[in-house]
Amino acid sequence: MRTLMRYLRPYRSMIIWTMVFVLLQSIANLYLPTLMSDIVNEGVVKENTPYILKIGGLMLLVSAVGAALSVGASYLASRTASGFGMRLRSSVFSHVERFSLQEFDKLGTASLITRTTNDITQLQQVLIMMLRMMVMAPMMCIGGIIMAVSKDAKLSLVIIAVIPVLALAIYLIGSKGIPYFKAMQTKIDKLNLVLREYLTGIRVVRAFNRTDHERERFDAANEDLTATSIKAAQIMAAIMPVMMLLMNVTSIAIIWFGGLRISEGHIQVGDLMAFLQYAMQILFSLMMASMMFNMLPRASASAARIREVLQTEPVIVDRDSATAAAHGPASVVFDQVSFRYPGAEKSALSGISFEALPGQVTAIIGGTGSGKTTLVSLIPRFYDVESGSVRIGGVDVRELSQEALRSRIGFVPQKALLFSGTIADNIRYGKEDATDEELCHAAEIAQASEFIAGMKDGFDSVIAQGGMNVSGGQKQRLSIARALIRKPDVYVFDDSFSALDYKTDARLRAALKDETQAATVIIVAQRVSTVMDADQIIVLEEGGVAGIGTHAELMETCGVYREIVTSQQTEEEIA
Structure with missing residues (x-):
């Protein structure tokens, strides 16, 4: 979390005022038991009603000031945490915008959504508590010990004996809960993934009557998350019973030994009552610290996940020498291009070379998995080539800034x-x-x-x-x-006519021919009817070029192209 604290810099004044308010509130709370002790010793025991009214009024005033300070501290802490969350979300979103498709493939869309929403919310909640507790808890604990010792040093040994036991219990319980909190965030990712796939694919799910299957997938992910949450909650829930047990044991010990001290004349009744309250304040401060300790493991896991996003550097970045090319007619050249997806054993593209000229239509056709979409994804630099180069207007796309490059391209996915x-x-x-x-x-x-x-x-x-x-x-x-x-200067249509009927497809291509006369047009298609009128057809097979030419030329020279044509058209249409 330490690396994320820089997002709090604009709220430094709010943080300081929050701590000041909490400090003053803690002083007010520590002052109240002393006033109560005075009322009992000087007012009740001596039957001095005016003194009781005077000190009682002072107690009401101190309580009112403490309440006002508490409201102010809560308001400032909430404003600070909300601002922190806003700036961190904006930073994560801005950073993710720079990611190439490779980073999205690595981290996953569902996980990125969870990290930007749920994980940052976890940090906000912990931050609110920390701003309140990191001053109040030590102040109440240390101040309570000092005030208790001032009342009766020997009786304070009871409190001093309890604190290490309580701290050890909190540490042991919390350390066992941390792995479960880390696992919970990963399982929330899984749940979001299943839910997102179901909602976006609802038509396919219902068309194939797979609703029950999807419900089983969701239930499995949901039950897995629930089981982990329950296990974590069971471990952390042990803190409260331990706290209450120690508080009650401490109260009994203080009353027992305090009674003996009163009978021996070492302290008065009011001092014992104040001492008991200081003991409760000390233990309550430790309880607040344990609550914060309860939330920290999950927040720590969330912080690590957010930090992973922010520290993930995009593979595709603009070079220092990147320039913005002038707009105008531009050819697209693939020069011995090879590409392999990260982690893949086999290259998706190998030795691709061709030139798409302005004023011409270059069509790309091939079987499923031949590399058509991969090839056109290299033009706007969604991925970088492994070897070779892709050039637009004679300039390697890696030498252009991404913004300048993509401003020249009209891409239809x-x-x-x-x-x-x-x-x-x-x-x-x-x-x-x-x-x-x-x-x-x-x-x-x-x-x-x-x-x-x-x-x-x-x-x-x-x-x-x-x-x-x-x-x-x-x-x-x-x-x-x-x-x-x-x-744009370059149009890329990646199988963008597949859902159109033949009549609309033909009208659209005819209209495009007049509209894109000066531009370079690259069309990826499955239909032969869509590409057969192209000035140049590139046939892909298993990531390589099987043939380049017009429809008539390829019918004569390219067996792969003839097979595609034969599978889609009758002998009369071919003739």
Whole structure:
């Protein structure tokens, strides 16, 4: 947690005032037993009513001041912890934004969500308690011991004998609970993963009648987390009975030995009552410390998980010499490119070389797992090549800043993704300052105008989370419009027409041809009908290039391409 404390720097004044308030509150609480002792010794025993009223009023005033200080300290501690959580969440989110896909693959989306929400909440709760307790607990403990000794030094031996026993008990119990708290956070990740997969894949789950299977997966993860939580709670729950036992034993011992001291004339009744209260304050401060100790293991585990995110450096970073290239027509060149996913034994791509020219359509086709999506992911530098180079406009993509590189690319991913908001918001995601005319034009080219006009609010129609209220084809067309509106130098369509019917597919490609005349267009497709009119077709097989050419050329020279065509078209269509 120490490395995360830098996020508290803007709240230093609040922390200082919190500690001042807690310190004054502790002094007030320590003063009350002494006042009560005076009331008993000087007021009750001597039947001095005016003195009782005077000191009683002073006690009420001290109590009121202590209460006000407590409210102020709680308010400042809450403000500080909330601000800390806000800044830490922002820092984690900003850091995660810099991650490449490799870091997401390593840490996992569900885990990153848990770390940004649940783990930081754990730290906030502990911070609130620490701001209150780290001053109050030692102040009450040390101050209570000093005041108790001032009342009767020999009777204080009872308290001094109990403190080591209590501290040892807290340490032994807490040390056994730490592994369980660490395991709990990992199991929360697992639970979130199962829940997220179920909610995002609800249509598939129901289509295959796998609701019972998913419930079993969730129940297994839930029961695993519950069992660990119960075990941790059982261990930590032992602290309270131990505390109460020691407090009661201490009270009995103080009353027993205190009675003997009174009979011998060493202390008065009021002093014994004050001593008993100081003893309770000392033990209560240790109880507060044990509560904090109870929360620290889980907070420590959460802090370690957050620190792991913040200390994970992205593999893909801008070089010191990174530049922003000028916009304009740009070719895309793959020069002996090889790529292997982290931890994979076999390369996903090997020796890929080709050039996609401006004003031309370059299509990429191949069987499942041939490396099509991997190849186009290297263009916007989602991953870095293992060897060789990818160049845009003659410049290696690693020499460009990521922002400059991606500003030149209109990328439509294989899985169309929409964000919650309106249709206009989703299309303008490609260009925030796009005019209404640009919006309508992009939708028209993407063949989305018709279904948008048919919706109740047109471009202001609300898209549900993940685009669940539109069809797959509509999502793809909106994703294409989002890429078109930014008018990039390079268009990359990663199997972006798969959910379209043949008629819409043909209209869209015809509209794109006029819209993208000056740009470099790269299309990944499964359908032969989508790629056969391309200026250049690249055939991939098992991560390598099986053939490059036009449709007619590949039918003559590439067996892999002929097999793909034959599997999709009749002899009449081929002819």
